[in-house]
Amino acid sequence: MTQGTVRRAGRRLSRSRELRNNGVVKNVGAARETPTGTPQEELATGERSTRNRVARSILDHGQSTVAELAGRLGLTQAAVRRHLDALVADGVVEARERRVYGARTRGRPAKVFTLTDCGRDAFDQSYDTLAMDALRWIAEREGGDEAVAAFARARIAAQSAAYRKAVEQAAPEQRTEALAKALSADGYAATARSAPTGEQLCQHHCPVAHVAEQFPQLCEAETEFFAELLGTHVQRLATIAHGDGVCTTFIPKTSTTKAPAATAPGTPKISDTTHNASASTAGRNPA
Template sequence: MPDPKELRNNGVVKYVGEAPHEDLATGERSTRNRVARSILDHGPSTVAELADRLGLTQAAVRRHLDALVGDGVAEARDRRVYGTRTRGRPAKAFALTDCGRDAFDQSYDKLAADALRWIAEREGGERAIAAFARARITAQSGAYRAAVEAAPPERRAEALAKALSADGYAATARTAPVGEQLCQHHCPVAHVAEKFPQLCEAETEFFAELLGTHVQRLATIAHGDGVCTTFIPKASPAPHTSTHTDNASASTAGRNPA
């Protein structure tokens, strides 16, 4: 199934599904996008309606619809019949699935950024954003906490990575010199976090609290890096240095060190 983010472009689908190279040369992918867009604009549509609307043969429309259904972008439904039912089976109407609608730009990122900007302006600036970010992490922390607490200490970073992956972060944990690195290869809120780094900072603070040690955010997707990378050091034998280290990590959480 295609990644919905790869399909967005100001409300126009870039491509749907995986087309062979020869299809690209003949415009198959572009036509498939037109079929999907027509369903979005006009609602559930029959093969005949799509063919008439787009100037295509019904056979061509069926071929594209088969591909869209196979990708989970569209689905066939029985069309409701109002009034007197005619003879024969009613024509199937094709509608976009939730995945198909999400393939088009719906401005969720802009809505979230606008909401946070409003909070900052009305409720106390950056401090209010930080409070919101911490509350958000707390609200979704249950699964992460359960996964980490059920794992032995040496597997906790791996357990956290698996829990994050279940939420769409595509996370991995790997051994690093004097510690481990937690890598998140995808960030569902990267565009918003670019404007509001408090989201990254709250996440970093939560990782530290959950793992029972200070952590250091080395890179973030929101900052322009390819991966969000968090360094998790081995437990320090010198507790008197922990306060200084914790404060240093929190101050740079979500931002690359200078």
């Protein structure tokens, strides 16, 4: 889905998996033995498990000093510092000086460590539930499915300026590739590839897939926007929300493909013709 606020999605996903799953091993391959006979992969897994405990302790107890973390986790301060250094390097934790209230004592204030916004996002959040609750409220109070569809189109319109600019500046035969690059810059890992009678736009990541499972209007609005932007009918062949591995949109080669209509930045108008041509398969796998 097109969403300008997800530039760090790939980075957060990686940290999310690491923090939530203590058994993750990034380097998959033949286990290498340490001099003591312990597989290196087991040591790496243990390191990540302890690092996760350090981050979780900060989440549960708030900003913490090295001494406080060592006491809570039963680790040496040297071990805690080593894990904190790694978490800081990953952007999960940041160091601050502890605010002193009242008279300042001699010596430097103790350094405390706190989670960054990115680090906090690595733990379980309820954004999907919140979004679905909001869309249900819109459907119940503001006009049913059509109200949700109107919201989805308005959302796309508000986020479309960068995509429109990228496509308008590209040659006609390079517009799909230009759109894929713009989507990738927003964290959607999009690619464009040739097909026998056209091209396929593939999005390998969807940050709102769980919400789109319940509200396919999000996929439909995106498909409508792609059709308008590329100046031709497009067909959604598969979606992550439907259970497919990738969102795939087919763009046919036609001699009547037109350049996208000039529109004020940030306020594109999705035409009724585009809506009728594309919505029949948007958000669903026709197979």
